[in-house]
Amino acid sequence: MSQTLEESLFQRKQVGFLLSPDKSLAEMLQKMWSPEVLEFIVFDKGGKAIEHMFNEPPDLLVVDNRLTDISGREVANLVKSENVYRQLPVVMCVDPVDVETPWNWNKVEVDDFLVRPFNPSEVRDRINLTLCRAMRALDANPLSKLPGNTSIIQKIQQLIDGGDDFALAYCDLDYFKSYNDKYGFSRGDEILMMSARLIVNTIRSYQGVQSFVGHVGGDDFVFILPPDLVEDACQRIIKAFDDIVPHFYDPVDRKAGNITSIDREGNTKVFPLMAISLAVVVNTNKRITHYGEVSSIAMGLKKKAKEDPKSSYVIDQRKA
Amino acid sequence: MAEDLKTSIRGEILQVKDLPTLPHVLQKVSKLVEDPDASTDAIAKVISTDQVLSAKVLKMVNSPIYGFPGRISSIQHALVLLGFNVVRGIIISTSVFDMMVQAMKGLWEHSLGCATACNIIARRAGFEDPEEYAVAGLLHDLGKVVTAVQLPEVHASVLETVKTKDMTYFQAEKDVLGFGHDRINAWLARHWGLPPNIRESMSRHHAPQMAEFYKPMSCVVHIGDFLVRLFEFGNSGDDQTAYLRPEALIELKFKMSDLDKVMDEMSDQLLEVSDLTF
Numbered sequence: 001m002s003q004t005l006e007e008s009l010f011q012r013k014q015v016g017f018l019l020s021p022d023k024s025l026a027e028m029l030q031k032m033w034s035p036e037v038l039e040f041i042v043f044d045k046g047g048k049a050i051e052h053m054f055n056e057p058p059d060l061l062v063v064d065n066r067l068t069d070i071s072g073r074e075v076a077n078l079v080k081s082e083n084v085y086r087q088l089p090v091v092m093c094v095d096p097v098d099v100e101t102p103w104n105w106n107k108v109e110v111d112d113f114l115v116r117p118f119n120p121s122e123v124r125d126r127i128n129l130t131l132c133r134a135m136r137a138l139d140a141n142p143l144s145k146l147p148g149n150t151s152i153i154q155k156i157q158q159l160i161d162g163g164d165d166f167a168l169a170y171c172d173l174d175y176f177k178s179y180n181d182k183y184g185f186s187r188g189d190e191i192l193m194m195s196a197r198l199i200v201n202t203i204r205s206y207q208g209v210q211s212f213v214g215h216v217g218g219d220d221f222v223f224i225l226p227p228d229l230v231e232d233a234c235q236r237i238i239k240a241f242d243d244i245v246p247h248f249y250d251p252v253d254r255k256a257g258n259i260t261s262i263d264r265e266g267n268t269k270v271f272p273l274m275a276i277s278l279a280v281v282v283n284t285n286k287r288i289t290h291y292g293e294v295s296s297i298a299m300g301l302k303k304k305a306k307e308d309p310k311s312s313y314v315i316d317q318r319k320a
Numbered sequence: 321m322a323e324d325l326k327t328s329i330r331g332e333i334l335q336v337k338d339l340p341t342l343p344h345v346l347q348k349v350s351k352l353v354e355d356p357d358a359s360t361d362a363i364a365k366v367i368s369t370d371q372v373l374s375a376k377v378l379k380m381v382n383s384p385i386y387g388f389p390g391r392i393s394s395i396q397h398a399l400v401l402l403g404f405n406v407v408r409g410i411i412i413s414t415s416v417f418d419m420m421v422q423a424m425k426g427l428w429e430h431s432l433g434c435a436t437a438c439n440i441i442a443r444r445a446g447f448e449d450p451e452e453y454a455v456a457g458l459l460h461d462l463g464k465v466v467t468a469v470q471l472p473e474v475h476a477s478v479l480e481t482v483k484t485k486d487m488t489y490f491q492a493e494k495d496v497l498g499f500g501h502d503r504i505n506a507w508l509a510r511h512w513g514l515p516p517n518i519r520e521s522m523s524r525h526h527a528p529q530m531a532e533f534y535k536p537m538s539c540v541v542h543i544g545d546f547l548v549r550l551f552e553f554g555n556s557g558d559d560q561t562a563y564l565r566p567e568a569l570i571e572l573k574f575k576m577s578d579l580d581k582v583m584d585e586m587s588d589q590l591l592e593v594s595d596l597t598f
Contacts, residue, residue: 143387193387194401201403207356240400246448247391 008037009128010135011154016127018042019049019075020064020093025118029062032124038131046070050078057088060131063110064093073108080109089134091127093118143189144196146215152222155212156291159224160283166210167230169280169313170298171199171237173219174306178271182261183250191248191274192219198244199223202236227282234278234313241276242311249273277305278313325507328498332471336511345370346411353408363407364396371431371462374455376410377402379512393452393515426555427465429593431458433553433586436593437544440585445572447536456521456537457544459514461556463504464489467497479557489557490526502526529567539568547583553590 005013018026018040026042033039041058043049046067053061061079065072072092079085092113099115112130114123139150147155159166173195180188200213203223212224225233246254253259258270279301281294288294297316305314325334348366352358367373374395381398382390392398399407438457442450468475474496481492493500506523514522517534524531524538525545531538546564549556569579 190388190391194391197386197401197403201400204403204405205356240397244392244397244400247393247397248388 003034003037005036008033009132010037014038014059014131016040016060016062017049017053017058018062018064019046019067019072020044020062021066021068022064022093025064025093028118028120028123029127032120032127038127046072046075050075053079054085057085059088059134060127061088061090062093062127063090065095065098066093076108076110087134087138089130091130141215141217143192144215146196146200146213146221148215148217152212152214152216153291155214155224156294159210160286160288160291163286164210165227165282165284166224167227167280167282167315168222168224168294168298169230169234169278170216170295170302171195171221171223171276171278172302174275174277174309174311175271176219176274178259178261178269179248179274182259187248191245194244194248195219195221195241195276198240199237202233202240206233227284230280230282231313231315234280234315237278238276238311238313245274272309275309275311277302277308277311279305280313280315282316323511325504327471327474327496329496330474332474334466334470334504336508345373349373350408350411353404353411360396360399363404364399367399367407368395368435368451368454368458369432371428371458371465373410374458375462375508375512375514377407378455378514378518380406380410382513382515384513389513390515393455393518394449395455396451427461427468427557429554430548430556431461431554432593433548433551433590434458434460434541434544436589437547437582437586438540440582440589441540441543441547441572444578444582445536445540445574447540452517453521453537453540453544456518456541459509459518459522460505460525460541460545461501462508462522463501464557466504466508467493467501482557482559488560488562500526527565528571529565535571539571542568543572543574543579543582547579547586548590551583551586551590553593 013036016029016038018029020026020042021044026040029040030042038060040062043052046063047069061075063072063075067075076090076092079088079090089111090109092108092110093116094113095116099113111134112126114126139148140146141148156168173191176188176191179191196215199221203211203213203225206225206229209226209229210224214222216222223233249259254273258272260268260270263269279298281288281297281301283294301314301316305312323336326332327334345366349363352363352366367377377395377398378393380386381392381402382388386401392401435454435458439450439454442453447453467478478489478492478496481487481495482489485492485495487495490500490502502523502525506519509519509522517537520531520534521537521541525541528535528538528542542565545556546562548554549558549562569575
């Protein structure tokens with residue numbers, strides 16, 4: 001196939017390892033994608049591949065159950081038991097006889113499997129799908145399922161490179177930590193889930209425009225909108241947040257309008273109810289050339305937004 | 321909690337699945353949801369006129385999927401947190417029973433009137449978030465809807481018993497079903513994971529003095545139910561005026577003059593509500 005990377009499903013070249021003594025399988029896979037899209041490196045013995053894999057992990061691992069020196073399951077488990085490699089998608093190749101009795105997929109943590117005789121177009125699309133699925137899962141925040149830092153950076157750079165005007169808002173919660181300390185992390189997570197839903201739905205309600213919401217981690221979120229909509233969005237988010245957040249406090253604290261918590265030194269301290277701070281960086285006329293500038297401007301603004309104990313937003317007014 | 325509820329006398333079963341909603345409310349909401357300029361407020365207002373749709377929206381937002389179970393009791397907040405796509409999904413999947421309009425039209429108006437009353441009462445009593453009290457008022461007779469739709473014959477014999485034995489609807493339910501709509505409410509609310517304040521006031525609106533944790537809300541719904549019947553707005557299935565428990569007034573520190581003011585406001589607002597009917 002002579003498909004180019006741009007035409008492919010992937011943003012960059014993918015490298016796959018095939019661990020199999022089956023020459024025809026190797027040939028089939030290597031022919032299916034152009035090497036600039038997905039290149040397969042073939043190992044006929046499992047043992048040889050493992051050190052390679054640990055030093056330079058591929059984007060995909062295809063393991064044949066016909067391996068003679070080490071079992072396919074063992075290879076798969078080796079990969080999945082290490083958190084560093086856990087995200088690496090593994091596809092297992094089996095013979096019909098292998099799956100006559102059901103496998104315990106909790107013990108063999110592969111992502112998909114292929115059964116001989118291989119149907120080439122099915123193999124192609126299963127592998128494409130496995131790679132796409134892995135890319136989606138890789139960068140999602142495990143709590144909110146929103147895209148994480150890799151996707152956020154990619155998105156910002158893509159907008160900068162395209163020369164588009166955009167506004168990026170950096171959102172974080174004031175007094176989240178004291179809420180978490182007092183009520184425990186599982187109720188803290190409730191707040192993060194609520195904030196994520198609220199931001200996403202507010203941003204998605206602007207239809208037909210370039211928008212994006214990401215979860216940096218913890219109580220930090222970002223969203224991107226065209227500059228002319230961003231102020232309205234900030235106001236709506238603040239209004240909704242301030243309306244909803246009191247419902248996540250116990251009635252006594254809600255009534256008092258604050259919580260009493262003990263800080264690290266053992267002192268009793270009173271904290272206000274949570275608020276949301278938004279720092280907005282506006283990029284017009286290609287003022288910004290690198291995503292790093294966006295985050296450093298945002299961090300400066302964030303301090304300003306945080307000076308106000310109530311929910312507030314600050315918009316960067318600097319012109320190009 | 322069991323999926324379904326078995327009546328003790330006739331042995332028939334009420335089911336949680338496929339609860340009905342009103343077609344014209346669905347149409348209105350669908351239109352608004354499709355309109356990019358429609359505000360959440362406008363959509364929330366229409367959804368709040370339908371018990372079943374309201375209950376479904378609240379059920380969804382309070383389900384563990386969203387990660388904050390039992391926290392949200394206002395339709396407005398639910399819409400912000402669910403997003404229009406999910407609301408559209410709820411609408412599509414909500415099955416419509418034509419008989420609902422026939423059999424329960426009076427009850428729908430009664431519920432809507434009660435919601436209005438609860439909002440007014442809660443504000444008068446100085447409670448925060450009067451909309452939540454309105455939700456509780458709207459849902460307070462949901463159990464009756466379920467019986468009417470799922471066990472139409474049982475429902476008919478409840479109505480018959482009201483007439484022949486000169487009982488209240490509530491007593492007649494116990495006579496025929498073995499339990500009242502208060503228990504069906506408790507069962508539904510628990511099954512749907514509704515917030516505890518809504519749940520308790522739905523199941524305690526006939527006996528607010530027995531409410532354990534949310535007595536004020538249960539009392540508001542009790543008084544709201546009483547007043548809307550006094551106004552003869554809609555029909556809850558009863559012929560006679562309900563009994564007003566003095567404990568409810570004491571709990572809210574209400575005097576007769578407070579009730580007068582509530583009733584003044586109600587007569588204005590019920591006029592507006594009746595426009596909503598068709």
